[in-house]
Amino acid sequence: MATTDPSRPRTVVGEVSLAGCSSTAERVADVLRRRITEGDLVPGARLSEERLVCELHVSRNTLREAFRLLAHEGLLVHRLHRGVFVPELDEDDLVDLYRLRRTLECDVVRSLEDVGAVRLGPLADDVADGETSAARGDWIAVGTANMRFHQHLVGLLGSRRVDEVTGRLLAELRLAFHYAASPQRLHEPYLARNRALLELLTAGETERAAKELAEYLDDSQAELLAAYRLRRA
Amino acid sequence: MATTDPSRPRTVVGEVSLAGCSSTAERVADVLRRRITEGDLVPGARLSEERLVCELHVSRNTLREAFRLLAHEGLLVHRLHRGVFVPELDEDDLVDLYRLRRTLECDVVRSLEDVGAVRLGPLADDVADGETSAARGDWIAVGTANMRFHQHLVGLLGSRRVDEVTGRLLAELRLAFHYAASPQRLHEPYLARNRALLELLTAGETERAAKELAEYLDDSQAELLAAYRLRRA
DNA sequence: CTTGCGGGATTGTTGAACGAATCTCTACGG
DNA sequence: CCGTAGAGATTCGTTCAACAATCCCGCAAG
Incomplete structure (x- = not known):
């Protein structure tokens, strides 16, 4: 990161840092998981990388890693060149x-x-x-x-x-x-x-x-x- | 990539570019999947990021994305700060x-x-x-x-x-x-x-x-x- | 033999950049 | 009037280089 950046992007993902040894990506995934299961993010919604990068103060790479985690759990679907979405179940x-x-x-x-x-x-x-x-x-x-x-x-x-x-x-x-x-x-x-x-x-x-x-x-x-x-x- | 780089890292992952519209990460995952299922990579082996980056001519990020894909399939396990391994089943x-x-x-x-x-x-x-x-x-x-x-x-x-x-x-x-x-x-x-x-x-x-x-x-x-x-x- | 302490190696994360694909909106033709 | 082609904007896919955090190994001290 730029040496002049005064912010500390590392520990401010949402709220607390959960159980001991989890990676940043996992913590981001936790935040998003809650938003999804609690209905904050409804089925069909697209999750913009740019917006979430700003919102959660993590890098795009880390965010994308969190996306993968949640896609694995079935809570997000990944569409090539289109982004990630909360799946709509029929x-x-x-x-x-x-x-x-x-x-x-x-x-x-x-x-x-x-x-x-x-x-x-x-x-x-x-x-x-x-x-x-x-x-x-x-x-x-x-x-x-x-x-x-x-x-x-x-x-x-x-x-x-x-x-x-x-x-x-x-x-x-x-x-x-x-x-x-x-x-x-x-x-x-x-x-x-x-x-x-x-x-x-x-x-x-x-x-x-x-x-x-x-x-x-x-x-x-x-x-x-x-x-x-x-x-x- | 550096504008002076003469190589074309995009299309040289192992062999052919598989079915139409797959991402680079998926193609890398295909290569690794074959190596694992065919016994080229035995259970317990660690997959070094650095070595595979050189070998497959992809960036670390893309490789890591491939790792996630395979971890999802159970063909790799991810241990924090330790790397990815071919799982050993007991x-x-x-x-x-x-x-x-x-x-x-x-x-x-x-x-x-x-x-x-x-x-x-x-x-x-x-x-x-x-x-x-x-x-x-x-x-x-x-x-x-x-x-x-x-x-x-x-x-x-x-x-x-x-x-x-x-x-x-x-x-x-x-x-x-x-x-x-x-x-x-x-x-x-x-x-x-x-x-x-x-x-x-x-x-x-x-x-x-x-x-x-x-x-x-x-x-x-x-x-x-x-x-x-x-x-x- | 166990414990504690470097130092080196590897992973985790960041930010910036550029090519490529998709989406959007406008303008043109039927 | 509607549908479509194209240009521009947006967003994703991938790469790179750097730094921070952590782990592993060897070595010295108890």
Whole structure:
């Protein structure tokens, strides 16, 4: 950089410097990830390099590296010579995502055996978080808790790769939530169902849990599809 | 670039410029991908930025972009301030990969219905390719044909995301093949089993095909694990 | 043998520059 | 009036050179 530059571009990405040893690109990606999942950047929006360089005080190269990171997660798409965009999911994408999700989650639940209460701890926390957030009326937080519930559910399997795929899948799915007019209508029904699922798991009834989960996901998919169709009219 | 530079760094990445409109980074990634899957770069090897910049005649930034691409595919791992490496898979990774693979592939097969003969065309081609390669004694090509067979098998579902995950999974799995002492011993048994699988699918016997596939993958996993243990002694 | 401390090597990040592709807006012709 | 071709502006793709931050290796001291 020019020796006369008085600013310190290094440590001012958004807010705090997150957990210890992350690169600048990762921190930039964190900022953008939040903006996307929280709806600040809506599907279809283009992310201008120039503008974000100014805004986040990082170099173009670093920003582009962050773009790659997020593209990898499915939260951005890269179009050659055109820039990066927040992806727009159509109904086929939704069906595709839910199909993979059903396969993975149900398989995880089915192959679970004697899950100790300890390992279900995080799940119980997520359920509780969802309920308190709902009481506060913070439906975005309810959505977050729900995502975490499912991530932890899959995590019970202890497979790094399944966790990764699920993470990406849920992040992408979250984009679709922005098409729903009412977050409450979208998330509320699943508070009780998550709790029910948790109880089935606690009781060790994996087969029933898997079936319940399959129906759960079918309903969720139908709900979202309905929201899509409503929006198009 | 400096205006006095007489070389044309743009079009000399390895060999030909591949399919029409790919970025330089993608072409670099193609070159490196081949080197990795063909065993030119063995697991554990570090890829020096400086050396590859000289070798491939691209800038560091572009090379780093290629690294990200391959890291995304699981063919490279990035360690902060340490560089990128060809990942070393241990036995747990193998089990993990096969677990996901079994889940996905079996689920695909099970949910297949009235697969037209047309759609099985690519699969038949892959089986034939494998057999002719085997006759030639080219066991690396047999491995490639086998990977393609499974990729095409999964492709029957028509799910973009399942295809993607499978692609990454198979690429990573291929790294493990380098641990096997004899490629022939590794791949030969599956020539016949692929053909058998294809016939079951042609006959529409999806349930039997799924069961056969599950056993198939179990055997394959056991074989690879045995090779691993052998190597450690 | 372990611990602590350089010094060298490599990665991380920056800023500026230029070629190439896309987009936009105007002007022209049907 | 509409559609299209072209020029200009915008933005991306890639390169380069420099500096900062971090890691690795060898060596000395305890």
